[in-house]
Amino acid sequence: MRILFITNLTRQANMMDKTLKQLALSADFPAGDAVMADPRASWSDEWKTQLSNATVTLISWMGSSSDSKLIQQSLKLLRESGKPYLLMGSGVDQEDTSQGFAVADIETVNRYLLFSGQHNYRNLWRWLAGRFCGHEEKTGEPQELPWSGIINLRDNQRIATLGDYKRQGWLKPERLTVGLLIPRDEWIWGDLKHQRLLVKTLMERELNVIPVFSHWAADPLQQSTGVDTAIETYFRDESGWIVDVVINT
Numbered sequence: 001m002r003i004l005f006i007t008n009l010t011r012q013a014n015m016m017d018k019t020l021k022q023l024a025l026s027a028d029f030p031a032g033d034a035v036m037a038d039p040r041a042s043w044s045d046e047w048k049t050q051l052s053n054a055t056v057t058l059i060s061w062m063g064s065s066s067d068s069k070l071i072q073q074s075l076k077l078l079r080e081s082g083k084p085y086l087l088m089g090s091g092v093d094q095e096d097t098s099q100g101f102a103v104a105d106i107e108t109v110n111r112y113l114l115f116s117g118q119h120n121y122r123n124l125w126r127w128l129a130g131r132f133c134g135h136e137e138k139t140g141e142p143q144e145l146p147w148s149g150i151i152n153l154r155d156n157q158r159i160a161t162l163g164d165y166k167r168q169g170w171l172k173p174e175r176l177t178v179g180l181l182i183p184r185d186e187w188i189w190g191d192l193k194h195q196r197l198l199v200k201t202l203m204e205r206e207l208n209v210i211p212v213f214s215h216w217a218a219d220p221l222q223q224s225t226g227v228d229t230a231i232e233t234y235f236r237d238e239s240g241w242i243v244d245v246v247i248n249t
Helices: 010-023 045-053 069-081 103-115 118-133 162-167 184-188 193-204 227-234
Strands: 002-007 031-036 056-060 085-088 148-152 157-159 177-183 208-214 245-248
Touching: 002 010, 002 045, 002 118, 010 031, 010 118, 045 069, 056 069, 056 118, 069 085, 085 103, 103 118, 148 162, 148 184, 148 227, 162 227, 177 184, 177 193, 177 227, 184 208, 193 208, 208 227
Parallel strands: 002 031, 002 056, 056 085, 177 208, 177 245
Antiparallel strands: 148 157, 148 208
């Protein structure tokens, strides 16, 4: 039994690999691979072997799937093999995206990936192992994490409202203010090194900074908010816009 996870997103590949290695410390957990795929890569015997050895394959893709020869060849092989597979992600532009996954299964996988974070990635592996490999272990439900918020860069904690941020004394009335947009996943995984350096530099120049993390695109089905809502929520108050410039990292 083997689970194969393929993505063209570097952070997702790294974090799925990290959580898999933690689960693999248990001797009875099914084997698996988290593979970073280059959309421009050519089909090869190595790819064919990896797909053929998998019991179930999950592909998380950013961008057009129909333009990737690697993905198209992979789907062709998986369809012909009859093995379960699921292709999902932003920009996927074809209909033959699953085999062996029920509608409820697809919704569950989508929630694990969309919600992100160590809890959800770890339990996605467990869910796949239980659903397709007969592995018996309690699986945690998808856990929704905040879609946006202001980051307290002292401890990475979320400040829920602009009012709270003001009350904590982060904004000096006499200074210009920079609104800083940060991808939600970078906050979730604590990958904020370059943002910390940027904020430090801006503050040294006597500027206020409002560092806001946000999911990029709203998803009405998942009731997730996007960057437009974050901008309205954290960069303006009842008096109007309080930022003088916005930087998107």
